[in-house]
Amino acid sequence: MKNKYYPHLASPIKINGVTFKNRIFGAPMSNPELDTDCNMRKEEIAFHENRARGGLASVAIGLGIVDAIGRTHTKEIKLYDVMSLPSLKEAANAMHRHNCNAVMELAHGGKYGNARGHSNADGTLIGPNDEVNPEGLQVRSMTDEDIYRVADCFAEGAKLVKEAGFDMVLIHGGHGWLLGQFSSPTMNHRTDKWGGSLENRMCFSLLVIEKIREAVGPNYPIEFRMSGAEYTKDGYTIEEGIKMAKMLDGKVDIIHVSAGIHEDPEVFTFTHPSMFIEHGYNVYLASEIKKHVKTPVATLGGLNDPDMMEEIIASGKADIIQVARQSLADPYFPEKAFSGNADDITRCCRCYTCFFNYLTNRTFCCAFNPVIGNELENKHAFPATTPKKVIVVGGGPGGMEAAITAADRGHSVTLYEKNSKLGGQLLSEQYIPFKQDMFNFVKVLKGRLEKSGVDVRLNTELTAEQAAAENADVIITAIGAKPIVPPIPGIDNEKVVGLEALHQPTPALGQKVLILGGGLVGCECAIYLDSLGKDVTIVEMKGDWAADAYFMHKNAMIIAMRDSNIKINVNTKAKAVTAEGLACETTDGEVTFEADSILLAAGMKADRAVADSFYNAAPRVFQTGDCIKPGRVVEAVTNGYYRALDI
Template identity: 75%
Template sequence: MKNRYYPNLASPITINGVTFKNRIFGAPMSNPELDPDCHMREEDIAFHANRGRGGLASVCIGLGIVEAVGRSHTKEVILYDDLSLPSLKRMANEFHKHNCMATMELAHGGKFGAARSHSAAKSTLIGPNDELNAQGVPVKAMTEEQIEETATAFGSAARLVKEAGFDMVLIHGGHGWLLGQFASPYFNKRTDRWGGSLENRMRFSLLVIEKVREAVGPDFPIEFRMSGSECIPGGYDIDEAVEMAKMIDGKVDIIHVSAGIHENNDVFVITHPSMFTEHGCNVQYAAEIKKHVKTPVAALGGINDVDMMEEIIASGKADIIEVARQSLADPYFPEKAFSGQKDDITQCCRCYSCFFNYLSNRNYCCAFNPVIGDELEHKYGFPATTPKKVVVVGGGPGGMEAAVTAAQRGHSVTLYEKNSRLGGQIVHEQHIPFKKDMYHFIEVLAKRCEDAGVDIHLNTEVTPEEVAAMGADVVMTAVGAKPIIPQIPGINSAKVVGLKALEGRQPSVGQKVAILGGGLVGSEVAIYLDMIGKDVTVVEMKDTWASDAYWMHKVAMDKYIRDSRIDIKVNTTAREITDAGIVCNTPDGEILIEADTVLLAAGMKADRASADEFLNTAPRVFEIGDAIKAGRVVEAVKLGYYRALDI
């Protein structure tokens, strides 16, 4: 019997004798940290297992490296070491507890091997050609013998993975890694039988598929990941990708179609779509390839909406949906969808918090999900708590997360919000197209508060005296932050507006807008106003714009801004706001930026004065989010969640 909510997406699919319980697979996600021997820790196993627990039919562990010279950084599972077996067996067992199939990605960095390794300077890498890579590390063209050895290493790694109890292997042939380097006319400049024609460029991939098949046998699924287009001048496009797919059709069991190459910033935000691209932007490549092959095809690319997933399967664009970041925002979204709880699904907003923390802080993270990275701690739940009376002051993301968490723990929770809507600063983003998922998050949080029984009072600015008279056991202050207002002549002019001007379907600004402040917020507002046809100039005192943005997000913004009409003026200080616009000082002298509207985006500061007034209103008073320090949603949500657990 088909699922009543998502009959196509929830339907099982059998791949080479293995039945997957639905059509949503977990795309490869690697580990930001491993033990000193590069084996998975219990924390890593708990992280991946939690994705399996949420209803994914399969979860793929990313970047299992088949030989030492192919390591692209120091935290990849090494599949050329039999001592990896114990942690891999533990991982497979955890997946199987939830009827989730275990998949391992087989990868090789090729010319990008050791790119982030401390030993990179001492390494000699291998690839299609003799060259120096972008890090200045020498790369030697692989000999016939090395090609054969590396293909055999892929087979040996696959055999190890199968021995560990995994159900499928995924051969990474895309994104500019080794097999993709050989397949690419952009990378591969060889003139022997391993380069030149497409047949020659694909010879290495076909040899690897052959070796893997020999190693795992005929009845073990093999997934092959490829780029449906390299998305760069000189790279292959979808027409050649179709021919590549035809070559592997019938030799593998799933053709997994991604896009782009990883080590190119402009294309990185296509491979891992940013919030400035359409959801499902790479599905087009899978849909075209599916027309020409018999092998089941998997699609992916910033897909976070189960309705879109259902449509992709129902319309025949693909047989399988692969997700990565969406399974961080809400690991349980498949189970929620299939049980009629779509309204409780947190959708990924593609903010790159996960990538930033992976690369910089070496941990798992999600702006919307405070549990990510702490799955081992949460595995067996938390001790029971005595019900208490809790008052939350402030209904932004941190306050709502605290309220719903405390209520779910059995406390009696009342939340007071001075505005007419919950959401804090995110309310300003309701009508910004690339922020719709961020706004959706506060809608989900508001519903969770209601479902958990939180007593919500809107349009209610409570005083410390009123809160103290309530007799609460715990008060949680989430009063937020205040905008920084530069003290310059004309700042009180009627033409000066704050972010509240963005709340309507049409923002309350003129045609010529000068944004005072070129940080993350100001830069995003500039993009939004440019999208709707405004003439935008950004004024920033620092020598760079969006210095507070995650670098991946800034790459995505830069990609948009280069093709826009936005004028960003760095090293520029506003001196006065006049009827004509903003008078500014620059290194080249004084200028006038004509503006009908001046929008303040100079930053935020914690509202310490308001927060301090509540310090003695209950036996225990906790502060949350911007009440402590103006920051990001991720900090507010995480602190709100864990402070609620402290009650």
């Protein structure tokens, strides 16, 4: 089903396995102020969270600097310092409360890296050439060693960002930043393999992409920001921009097409369009590039009208819309547009009030929005909700929490659960002695549902069509995840069972139990089954068991297993279920582990097909919990709570 107001703009898009809930992404906005160690304060996090709350599919934090010498001012996040991790984690969590993906921009100032006290030991900056920059500072031409070192810095920065829980990295390769300096014919005068032809000038960017991919792995989105044209005298035009994009095609997951060179005042008003330039001025750059690449293309540039945004996506000019200033004028404009309230959108007038205050007062500000820059103080002063008819699909902990919170806020809530009991995956904990406190949480939530007046419908598998017929104002899908079933011969054998085998006082398992999957869940099951006297064997394809456990909890499991008979086999890949048990490939060759029962604990995967079927079954449809990304109870409950606050 499609949004009846903006069917193309509201449609989700999957980027390298990560689902973005619509086509409006928050373009990078850097922080005018940080704490003394260059970590984000509560104020900066509240600013970015406010953008996320309004319905953007992602929010990008700008100018994460990957190398000390690359800082252009003293208030940029230091991605080369592991101590940046705590505030980055907090920022990512803030985005995720609103089903908004968190993105970090990776940047290096190159010849403009003039932050006080952060130059090389010899007092010079680094860039493509030996020169003196516009501020009179000496710039040294980068050696091969410099180039490979900085590429590694980008990779380490990306690795830190991923560890912090961000969903994508954005490489800044445009606007005259270091990678843009190398790709520019006006700024790169080298005659070696890093200069001259466009192919040579792009080598540094391609090296950085290669290093980042090695650091983050194949299944992590990488966005690359480039200038489609430089707009400067003797700078490259869209024709060369197309050639650059073709070199990026297939190597990154989004080609983000911007324009111009940031440090050129004549071009600044094209890179960040002024009110004197028609809306969508830079869209043609993305449109031309999209004709030549298969990679999704993003466009931007002073866009503030959802009708224009819809036309851009519908006509195939771009796949993604990026906005920055518009998300200050009205952070809630996506939700307003998709709910049929576009007339209530405050549109950015491109007056540069935000830029002026950023550069002079080091504050976030908007001429039209008094909350901007004061989000922390106004956190509880957002407009009160009006009672709505809300449907929650799924009775796991996340769905229950969402239903309770929505009902407590005055909404009329009906919760549908396809099974006969509430609890979702926590039902597996009911008969495990050391999990009783966790299962008790289900009972507590059930009590709260009753007190809150939520209408609970068990044994009811609600379809999108049925939900649409209910004419609800809001639908929250909390349908959870489904088990990963390895595609191996014999997997449908009756001896192979899921975690539902534990949903009874005496597990429906034989004496010899093989657990396929040695993550946290599989290992906890092993401890439980061992306590019942079962002969337990764990098979895990990774090189470590319970790699997804908190280190303290894993230490506790090590102690709990110390006197057990549990046999753990890592670096072991299942090949086939046989009459004897499970045939596996190990580092020592093929081995068959005898088993009466094989318990599947190979992990979970988001049930995207069912979740996505509910898209636009109501004016607003929110997703929460494992149907976005399988996680822990804490993520499910937290996301359910905040999703209900977004109504």
